[in-house]
Amino acid sequence: MATLRFLGSGDAFASGGRFQACVLLEGGPAPLMVDCGATSLHAMARAGVDPGSIGHIVVSHLHGDHFGGIPFIVLHGQFNRRQQDLHIAGPVGTGERLVRAMEVLFPGSATATRRFAVHVTELVPGEPAPFGPAVVHAVEADHASGAPSLALRIDYAGRSLAYSGDTAWTDALLDVTSGADLFVCEGYVRERRVPFHLAFETVRENLPRIGCARVVVTHMNAEMLAFTAETAPISGIMFAHDGLVLDL
Numbered sequence: 001m002a003t004l005r006f007l008g009s010g011d012a013f014a015s016g017g018r019f020q021a022c023v024l025l026e027g028g029p030a031p032l033m034v035d036c037g038a039t040s041l042h043a044m045a046r047a048g049v050d051p052g053s054i055g056h057i058v059v060s061h062l063h064g065d066h067f068g069g070i071p072f073i074v075l076h077g078q079f080n081r082r083q084q085d086l087h088i089a090g091p092v093g094t095g096e097r098l099v100r101a102m103e104v105l106f107p108g109s110a111t112a113t114r115r116f117a118v119h120v121t122e123l124v125p126g127e128p129a130p131f132g133p134a135v136v137h138a139v140e141a142d143h144a145s146g147a148p149s150l151a152l153r154i155d156y157a158g159r160s161l162a163y164s165g166d167t168a169w170t171d172a173l174l175d176v177t178s179g180a181d182l183f184v185c186e187g188y189v190r191e192r193r194v195p196f197h198l199a200f201e202t203v204r205e206n207l208p209r210i211g212c213a214r215v216v217v218t219h220m221n222a223e224m225l226a227f228t229a230e231t232a233p234i235s236g237i238m239f240a241h242d243g244l245v246l247d248l
């Protein structure tokens, strides 16, 4: 049985004390991490997940709260005798940005000798890519991040996860949500329009079009977290929290 575990369900700003975006697919031939925010090594330690057991990470876009944990995972492997290669998939530009991030944070680390290799697969919207235990379908999201930002559909262990990353509403999302088993969707603010981000009320308005029976809202700011604490259950929508595990 494939499961989805929220290691991090927070926004970039530690709202609610939550870890940044990081979810883990398990139950297939190998685990697959989706997004890897800067706090993800802490989130793994808190959840009892060995970073050395994660061979594949796909990131939606190259902002620090979705991608900034990778240099720490590479360094952790270097100092803990990791043997398994690490495979990263992300938008075009991921390889170059990872080298730059490594060099800014830990000079010399991008070219250090290690027992394992780091391989990068760059995802092109509209071209499904086999990636370790999964097949990843990408569409272009509406979110400025210095490289293309992606929404994803990930076929894993006979199930299908749709994942918005960060984005303003775009009908391109329907290409990944239609027929998926579960949609992990940004709900950064409640109803105020914030450029390049999704408001919860926009998600709710589009629920009939999303074509996915279960929607899990994540990446919430403090106002949204307060709203979720007081609102009655909403049919078809769940709210993520760190540690939440769902059957995919």
Ligand SMILES: [Zn+2]
Pocket (backbone or CB within 6 Å): 061, 063, 066, 143, 145, 166
């Ligand atoms: Zn972002």
Ligand SMILES: [Zn+2]
Pocket (backbone or CB within 6 Å): 011, 012, 021, 063, 065, 066, 166, 219
């Ligand atoms: Zn974000």
